[in-house]
Amino acid sequence: MxxxxxxxxxxxxxxxxxxxxxxxxxxxxxxxxxxVADDGGSSGRLRSELGIVPPGDLRMALSALCADNDWGRTWRDVLQWRFATDGPLNGHALGNLLIAALWERNGDVVDGLAWVASLLQAHGRVLPLSADPLEVSALVRDDSGVREVQGQVAVATAHGSIEELRLSPASPVxxxxxxxxxxxxxxxxxxxxxxxxxxxxxxxxxxxxxxxxxxxxxxxxxxxxxxxxxxxxxxxxxxxxxxxxxxxxxxxxxxxxxxxxxxxxxxxxxxxxxxxxxxxxxxxxxxxxxxxxxxxxxxxxxxxxxxxxxxxxxxxxxxxxx
Structure with a gap:
């Protein structure tokens, strides 16, 4: 080849x-x-407040691809920087805010991610599974029977065995x-x-x-x-x-x-x-x-x-x- x-x-x-x-x-x-189903932490808050695709896992992927030089590593660390305050910024990763701002400014999920990749001089590109935020739910069986669990964080931490996985919307963009x-x-x-x-x-x-x-x-x-x-x-x-x-x-x-x-x-x-x-x-x-x-x-x-x-x-x- x-x-x-x-x-x-x-x-x-x-x-x-x-x-x-x-x-x-x-x-x-x-x-x-x-x-793009995350509903916890900084991503979950931005998703709920702005109605956007959760940016956290996308930010992580972009950070993994940063250029192996001072520029790339510095901007990777800035994107990963998480605020610790007594106010509403507490827990937010700066990269999540930057990505959300680019999406709001440009109106295009893929284009916004390309701009961040350019900033990082990334070794590749990052794309979302869906342009719509996804909600995962599952039927989980434990000793008391089967129950429905909603949300990525809840499914990921549910006690019991997952019998069925569901996604909303069923036909995302x-x-x-x-x-x-x-x-x-x-x-x-x-x-x-x-x-x-x-x-x-x-x-x-x-x-x-x-x-x-x-x-x-x-x-x-x-x-x-x-x-x-x-x-x-x-x-x-x-x-x-x-x-x-x-x-x-x-x-x-x-x-x-x-x-x-x-x-x-x-x-x-x-x-x-x-x-x-x-x-x-x-x-x-x-x-x-x-x-x-x-x-x-x-x-x-x-x-x-x-x-x-x-x-x-x-x-x-x-x-x-x-």
Whole structure:
């Protein structure tokens, strides 16, 4: 293959930040597609007050892509700066306010994000899953039965097992650029992240779900590490795979990447094999023991996947393909 590989990463929050940190030096043709269902903290307050897409996860993705120089790192830190006051500014991230101001001034979500990317001299671009703010709700089962939980924060912290995920509006406006990016991608990286509210939500937005089905054999699914995610407490990686299969039965990724710690989890190899995907097992967990991916290890394995698919990526370690 000639030219730089076009890579799209989907997710939200800290999981997407990790995958973008891993991918940013592999290609300049990098696009992040970010969930927009957050209703907590600074993002939730701005969403409620201004009726806008929550900017927090978009800000995080932009920060992950900042230029690796004093200019980029300084503006990244400014965007991430969070006020601590006794007044209404308390808890707001400056980047959220900046993004909200650009949206109000320009009247275009994608254009506003492009201006912030330019300010950061970003290694790629950031697009929203939807131009409409999304509300996630779920049916959650616990010892007392099944109840409905509304809102991203409430779903993410609900005690019990999630039986059904719902999204409002059911048919949100999706930017043309978002679907085009997936269709044009040479490699699509889905996950890690909060499984239901940051990963599976992409399959609840029909134009994006259809694009992901088309991109199946160009996709790698990155499973979470550890057992500390409240959304999936008491379940394993095989359960995460089966939840995705139920939601999007036509989507089949080419590769499923899982940390070595989960190699022998019951049912995982069988679930992935029956899916028709390849299971790639590698040590990708943060070496300090945190329930998070090590961006350097994740970069190594994603570079391996890209090279095996014949893609041109930058700076891959010698011998990474085998």
């Amino acid at each position: 000639t030219g730089e590989a076009r890579i799209v990463a989907l997710g939200g929050g800290h999981g997407l930040y990790a995958s973008l940190t891993a991918l940013r030096d592999l290609t300049p043709e990098l696009t992040a597609i970010v969930t 999706v930017p043309r650029e978002t679907v085009e990016a997936i269709d044009a991608a040479d490699l699509v990286v889905l996950g890690p992240g909060s499984w239901y509210t940051s990963v599976l939500t992409h399959f609840m937005v029909r134009p994006v779900a259809d694009a992901l089905v088309r991109a199946g054999q160009r996709s790698v699914l990155v499973l979470n590490v550890g057992h500390d995610d409240e959304e999936t407490a008491g379940t394993g990686r095989a359960d995460d795979v089966r939840a995705l299969q139920r939601m999007a039965p036509d989507f089949v990724p080419r590769t499923v990447l899982v940390d070595s710690e989960h190699r022998d989890e019951p049912g995982l190899a069988d679930a992935v094999g029956r899916w028709g995907a390849r299971l790639l097992v590698a040590p990708v967990r943060d070496g300090l023991g945190a329930p998070a991916h090590d961006p350097h290890a994740l970069r190594r394995e994603l570079a391996r996947v890209a090279i095996e698919q014949g893609l041109a990526v930058r700076g891959a370690e010698r011998g990474v393909a085998g």
